[in-house]
Amino acid sequence: MSDTSTRVLSLEDELLELLGPASVSTEPRVRERASIDGSPMSPIIAAKLPLGLADLVVFAADAEQIATAVAAASRHGVPITVRGKGTGNYGQGIPMQGGLVIDTTRAKAIVEVGDGFITAEAGTPMVMLEQAAWASGQALWMYPSTAQSTIGGFLSGGSGGTGSIEHGSNDRGFVAALDVVHADGSAEIHHVEGDEAQKYVHNYGTAGVIVRATVRLEPLREWRGLWASFPDFGGTLSVVQTIGNLDPSPRLVSGDGPEISASLPADEAIPEGRSSLRVILDATQVDTVTAIIEGAGGRVEAVREGPQASIRLSMLSYNHPIEWYQKSQEHEVFHLEVAGAPLADDIEAVESVFAGGKLHIESTKAFPIGMLAAPYVSEEDVYRGIAELNAIGVGVHNPHQWNVDFNVEQTAETAALTDPNGLLNPGKLNPDYTGARKGAIIS
Numbered sequence: 091m092s093d094t095s096t097r098v099l100s101l102e103d104e105l106l107e108l109l110g111p112a113s114v115s116t117e118p119r120v121r122e123r124a125s126i127d128g129s130p131m132s133p134i135i136a137a138k139l140p141l142g143l144a145d146l147v148v149f150a151a152d153a154e155q156i157a158t159a160v161a162a163a164s165r166h167g168v169p170i171t172v173r174g175k176g177t178g179n180y181g182q183g184i185p186m187q188g189g190l191v192i193d194t195t196r197a198k199a200i201v202e203v204g205d206g207f208i209t210a211e212a213g214t215p216m217v218m219l220e221q222a223a224w225a226s227g228q229a230l231w232m233y234p235s236t237a238q239s240t241i242g243g244f245l246s247g248g249s250g251g252t253g254s255i256e257h258g259s260n261d262r263g264f265v266a267a268l269d270v271v272h273a274d275g276s277a278e279i280h281h282v283e284g285d286e287a288q289k290y291v292h293n294y295g296t297a298g299v300i301v302r303a304t305v306r307l308e309p310l311r312e313w314r315g316l317w318a319s320f321p322d323f324g325g326t327l328s329v330v331q332t333i334g335n336l337d338p339s340p341r342l343v344s345g346d347g348p349e350i351s352a353s354l355p356a357d358e359a360i361p362e363g364r365s366s367l368r369v370i371l372d373a374t375q376v377d378t379v380t381a382i383i384e385g386a387g388g389r390v391e392a393v394r395e396g397p398q399a400s401i402r403l404s405m406l407s408y409n410h411p412i413e414w415y416q417k418s419q420e421h422e423v424f425h426l427e428v429a430g431a432p433l434a435d436d437i438e439a440v441e442s443v444f445a446g447g448k449l450h451i452e453s454t455k456a457f458p459i460g461m462l463a464a465p466y467v468s469e470e471d472v473y474r475g476i477a478e479l480n481a482i483g484v485g486v487h488n489p490h491q492w493n494v495d496f497n498v499e500q501t502a503e504t505a506a507l508t509d510p511n512g513l514l515n516p517g518k519l520n521p522d523y524t525g526a527r528k529g530a531i532i533s
């Protein structure tokens with residue numbers, strides 16, 4: 091028996107004793123399910139799957155059990171990959187060196203809702219945080235379009251979503267404090283705030299494991315979901331930034347051309363053959379936005395109230411329209427995350443970089459961002475296109491690789507202290523990786 095197998099077996103024994111048999115599994119199907127994420131969205135990563143298989147899976151019921159599992163695996167020298175809902179779409183949740191996967195989805199509890207903040211355990215779904223915030227007359231600063239994903243996964247693997255027009259990405263003050271565990275053999279939970287807490291954000295759990303998070307809330311507004319349509323994408327593009335720059339900021343402004351719009355779930359507010367524009371905005375702005383839309387040749391299809399309307403509209407933003415579009419096509423489709431003024435000002439130049447290119451657009455205050463989808467030809471063609479997009483002033487984030495590409499140097503410095511044996515999500519933190527983001531996804 092190899093040294094690794096022996097270490098995994100003794101870890102299994104210890105975890106069975108510490109957490110009980112209902113929380114530990116070596117069933118092949120459980121191990122397989124714990125070793126996939128949303129990366130099949132990328133034909134480049136999909137061609138390389140499977141990239142790793144968990145040896146052992148633990149379902150931690152709370153922050154303390156997550157800490158217990160991290161400490162035990164560290165003592166046994168077994169790699170540790172933490173998992174939320176597994177929706178990360180770059181392969182960043184795949185246990186590339188096997189070992190232990192800690193599934194946090196049972197660790198879902200709201201710990202405290204205060205004035206301007208909410209604290210929850212790592213596996214709590216974002217939608218549960220939002221509901222608890224609404225019940226207190228507040229709302230999250232932001233949540234991703236994958237509203238069922240976990241707070242630990244969103245902070246470690248995501249960047250923004252509904253609310254990001256006002257608040258930017260999730261590394262800009264959204265996190266007030268974190269409780270984290272290091273891979274040093276101890277189950278001690280470290281409470282970190284401010285800049286110290288930022289060191290654990292958006293690096294795929296390679297610097298430490300988040301067991302609890304405190305994030306910012308703002309006073310709840312009378313939000314409305316507004317669905318509009320235009321005869322063509324040009325109409326939508328002409329108003330995206332005007333609406334995104336209104337004060338108070340809308341929570342979301344998403345738009346698609348007729349082809350991507352046609353692939354979205356059937357809704358009378360998304361009429362066939364037209365370009366769809368979807369906005370979450372303050373009730374006081376409905377008349378202003380209606381006038382902007384009608385002035386540009388569009389029409390308002392529906393204005394809907396309540397939390398469900400907001401969540402529904404959020405789930406048609408960011409990567410979701412691309413996922414629907416992929417499903418509707420017979421050929422393989424890839425996408426890139428893109429940003430910059432040309433998205434709204436020169437759509438022809440942007441879409442024509444790839445044959446059959448189609449853009450999904452979102453507004454931020456500074457400039458539009460989006461996802462550029464096209465039929466997949468080859469990896470070389472994708473990299474040729476990235477260079478061409480950069481040349482016309484479009485920032486690109488490459489979602490076809492799993493290296494930590496945000497604050498890499500700082501993460502490596504932190505991990506040298508918090509993960510001295512390189513056990514945390516191995517394969518993701520490569521200080522030599524040179525493809526760091528060439529343009530922020532969200533300004």
Ligand SMILES: Cc1cc2nc3c(=O)[nH]c(=O)nc-3n(C[C@H](O)[C@H](O)[C@H](O)COP(=O)(O)OP(=O)(O)OC[C@H]3O[C@@H](n4cnc5c(N)ncnc54)[C@H](O)[C@@H]3O)c2cc1C
Pocket residue numbers: 127128131171172173174175176177178179182183194212233234235236239240241242243244245246247248249250251252293294295296298299300301407408409410413515
């Ligand atoms: C269709 C689609 C739409 C998407 N839309 C958005 C969007 O609008 N905005 C956005 O930002 N992202 C988006 N994503 C990416 C992803 O869904 C989100 O980032 C999501 O919040 C990740 O949460 P999760 O619980 O699924 O995390 P997982 O996928 O389980 O994990 C993500 C990463 O974080 C690590 N991790 C998980 N939990 C912890 C923890 N407690 N401590 C340390 N590390 C941890 C994992 O190891 C992994 O590296 C989208 C993905 C898809 C497929």
